[in-house]
Amino acid sequence: MSTYHPLTEVQAIAYSRQIPNLFQEGSDLASQEIGDGNLNLVFRISETATGKSIILKQALPYAKVVGESWPLTLDRARIESEALLIEEALNPDLVPHVYAYDADLALTVMEDLSDHVIMRKGLIEGNQYPLFAEHIGRFLATTLFFTSDLGKNQQDKKIQQGRFINPELCKITEDLIFDDPYRDAETNNIEAQIRDAAEQLWTDHALHLEVAILRQKFLTSAQALLHGDLHTGSIFIKADSTKVIDPEFAYYGPMGFDIGAVLANLILNFAAQEGWSKDDESRAAYRSYLLQTVKDVWTHFEANFRSLWNEHGVDRVFQTAGYQDYFLTNLLQDTVGFTGAKMVRRIVGLAHVADIDKIEDAAARERAQRLALDLGKALIRINRQVTSIDELIAIVTKETAVERGFAL
Amino acid sequence: MSTYHPLTEVQAIAYSRQIPNLFQEGSDLASQEIGDGNLNLVFRISETATGKSIILKQALPYAKVVGESWPLTLDRARIESEALLIEEALNPDLVPHVYAYDADLALTVMEDLSDHVIMRKGLIEGNQYPLFAEHIGRFLATTLFFTSDLGKNQQDKKIQQGRFINPELCKITEDLIFDDPYRDAETNNIEAQIRDAAEQLWTDHALHLEVAILRQKFLTSAQALLHGDLHTGSIFIKADSTKVIDPEFAYYGPMGFDIGAVLANLILNFAAQEGWSKDDESRAAYRSYLLQTVKDVWTHFEANFRSLWNEHGVDRVFQTAGYQDYFLTNLLQDTVGFTGAKMVRRIVGLAHVADIDKIEDAAARERAQRLALDLGKALIRINRQVTSIDELIAIVTKETAVERGFAL
Structure with a gap:
């Protein structure tokens, strides 16, 4: 585990590689940051060969709304991740699957819903x-x-x-x-x-x-x-x-x-x-x-x-x-x-x-x-x-x- | 600090001696357990020379009611002690003063109210x-x-x-x-x-x-x-x-x-x-x-x-x-x-x-x-x-x- 820092696209790929049973070893992965940058970084990581993809959502330590910026707790990533897991246990079809949660990085790895x-x-x-x-x-x-x-x-x-x-x-x-x-x-x-x-x-x-x-x-x-x-x-x-x-x-x-x-x-x-x-x-x-x-x-x-x-x-x-x-x-x-x-x-x-x-x-x-x-x-x-x-x-x-x- | 154990009257005296600014060094202290033994031990410790006295209230890890006994959290001593301190800050005249709280022993040391x-x-x-x-x-x-x-x-x-x-x-x-x-x-x-x-x-x-x-x-x-x-x-x-x-x-x-x-x-x-x-x-x-x-x-x-x-x-x-x-x-x-x-x-x-x-x-x-x-x-x-x-x-x-x- 590492101390908190906002991931780059390259780091997001590296992070994704180490999640077990997801991508094939050494396969080509593409990363795209698709968030609006106001509260979170959102990376879409996709495997070129298979089309398989996941989302990395990382909380930022601030909120930006209409130009203003104020500090905001990273603990919200834990809350989001735990709430998703509770919701998924009750209705597996109605929330994205959570693959992993990293408390240090305030990062949730979850199912990609780009087809929605x-x-x-x-x-x-x-x-x-x-x-x-x-x-x-x-x-x-x-x-x-x-x-x-x-x-x-x-x-x-x-x-x-x-x-x-x-x-x-x-x-x-x-x-x-x-x-x-x-x-x-x-x-x-x-x-x-x-x-x-x-x-x-x-x-x-x-x-x-x-x-x-x-x-x-x-x-x-x-x-x-x-x-x-x-x-x-x-x-x-x-x-x-x-x-x-x-x-x-x-x-x-x-x-x-x-x-x-x-x-x-x-x-x-x-x-x-x-x-x-x-x-x-x-x-x-x-x-x-x-x-x-x-x-x-x-x-x-x-x-x-x-x-x-x-x-x-x-x-x-x-x-x-x-x-x-x-x-x-x-x-x-x-x-x-x-x-x-x-x-x-x-x-x-x-x-x-x-x-x-x-x-x-x-x-x-x-x-x-x-x-x-x-x-x-x-x-x-x-x-x-x-x-x-x-x-x-x-x-x-x-x-x-x-x-x-x-x-x- | 020591691990939890129910105090004896002798231990209650020894514990009281080490609380700063309370009793004179080496003075004669008397101890009496005055609780009903259902939920807590309650020791009254008094200094023979001055008549000064305090109460040691120690939570027991069980509750006894009408012969039944069931386990009960020691954390209630923390809750009691913290609640007393909050109440005392708001109305110093309406609750006993808390001298000390010992989390390990689930023990609160407080004002003696024997005149009430x-x-x-x-x-x-x-x-x-x-x-x-x-x-x-x-x-x-x-x-x-x-x-x-x-x-x-x-x-x-x-x-x-x-x-x-x-x-x-x-x-x-x-x-x-x-x-x-x-x-x-x-x-x-x-x-x-x-x-x-x-x-x-x-x-x-x-x-x-x-x-x-x-x-x-x-x-x-x-x-x-x-x-x-x-x-x-x-x-x-x-x-x-x-x-x-x-x-x-x-x-x-x-x-x-x-x-x-x-x-x-x-x-x-x-x-x-x-x-x-x-x-x-x-x-x-x-x-x-x-x-x-x-x-x-x-x-x-x-x-x-x-x-x-x-x-x-x-x-x-x-x-x-x-x-x-x-x-x-x-x-x-x-x-x-x-x-x-x-x-x-x-x-x-x-x-x-x-x-x-x-x-x-x-x-x-x-x-x-x-x-x-x-x-x-x-x-x-x-x-x-x-x-x-x-x-x-x-x-x-x-x-x-x-x-x-x-x-x-």
Whole structure:
């Protein structure tokens, strides 16, 4: 083992050679650094003769966002690697396989998913993924259930929780999602054309109370091992396969935060159709697909989760009459709240989404921004009263109908 | 440092001699083991010439309860010692001073409080402690506030939380408070005369749901560093001084659990007055004192907590309009629920309280047991609806009036 240093492409090849049972001895290996360089180095190492390839992901000791650079713990590589292994044990088909982890180099060696595309890109291109809802619903159900007190021995869960204390990455979420968007923070990234809407956010006290309550859940509700950053940029996809990547934000938190991340990014793309759809008809069709996916994600999650609960609840208390329904209603409410919070921050906060920012037509982009913001606010406002996923769908449909003439 | 071994009285003296600045060199020291031997050795070491004395508390690697013996982590000595130091920094007057902690021996050296009495004994003797409510209300407010996300940097809180992962002792609570009393568990300790009432508990499904929800909070709600076992046997008291001891159950949990422990043990003594009061008049008077203390504990806690929140909230989100009221209403509801759960377990669970068990007259003891059980159940049932401490007082008063003719 060596002390930490960022690898060069040549060093990445040398490192790959020594991993047992991967490449043939002395074979020709090519290396390409394909990361965006903001947080990690990502090397794709491929064997010319066989086409076989792997990914080396190495954490950098800093984060670069919009030109700023701040120090960031290398321990996140351990957290990512351990979370991937836990997820893989539960759903081998839904995460990249981890070949090796090197603590000194903050390096994870994993399966290459170059035959997949990042889901955000796929959605922007207007693709449909009929298996996605089942895949992600199952991923969410198994990872959240089996890492929680429901499906894991409660003492083992506490010890595992201790391995996923992740203060620095949680801090990013606490600031960028639950704080900055609701005040005139320097880190905010607000297009001039919607500044009025951002300013309204800063004085909406009823909304602030709901966000404070959601933040409290993020800070204190240690329900399950979360992915922690489960947007469509953390999902690799193709027609018959879904792979969840990048769980470096993993920590024990409220289950609804992960589910909400998925739903928020689907609804952000829904709003972004102001800019991407060619005509009203195709816009309505793609939006219907997205809303159906939102509903299906929850439905698949819930069906899987209830089934796991019935079959694998670790003790008799979980069979208490009414408890499962109580739990799932609360979880849906959390999900709706976190969905809204994750939409708002993508419009006025530091980090945006390509679905909306890459719309070239300024007027269409503004319509998408305002719609996403209004949908997010509506979901935050209603979160503690929702009792079915249909209510979420109805809110999105109605708000969009009022604002943009959308009809299902 | 030496490897772990239970100290003899002679070794306890030798150990005490080497602590700097405590006893005079070569002075005559007396040692007395005063623990009950169930969980810990407790040595009182005193200097004959000066009367100066200290306590050596050494964890045993097992727990003995009602003849049973099971292994128990020595790490609880570290947890106790670290929790005491945190509590002492916040309220130097309300916990014993820690002179030293020896990890290898699982040994804490602390202030001798022999001039105080255990509060449970004081209440059984019918004493009143006019300063108690202010003291314990302040203790609860400062420890719960300053170890929570409200009063502590949220990243530092996460790291501290990682030092108080306490699976084994939490397991005791999870079983003995939230599980066993509600089923026909072997560990239960049920007097034959109230077996019918215990059996009713086992089929009360509405109650089981509330207990399951309370358990979920105990398992997942990491609000603050709790004492974890704050009954009147963990409090040393005299007229002008209150000292909280024995925080070996400390972990990050729901604030209401600690407050509820205090209230539950006051109300258990309230029920126990069936056996201790000499006549109806003195019974009514002492019960009024106890109920007023229950109310005052909450009132002092709330006033201190709100004041800390207003002055020391770590960020602007805590100034959000309505948030403090929302938080305190939820906290009161948790408190009422945990109060009830901690009463029920003391009547039918493994570990009872002397307040009730030491009543010699079987009929009076049975009246006290049934009253305590009914009060506990009523508080559990109502917990999610309570909005003021007066409602808790009203429930206790009304239930006691119906059952035992008590009038305030």
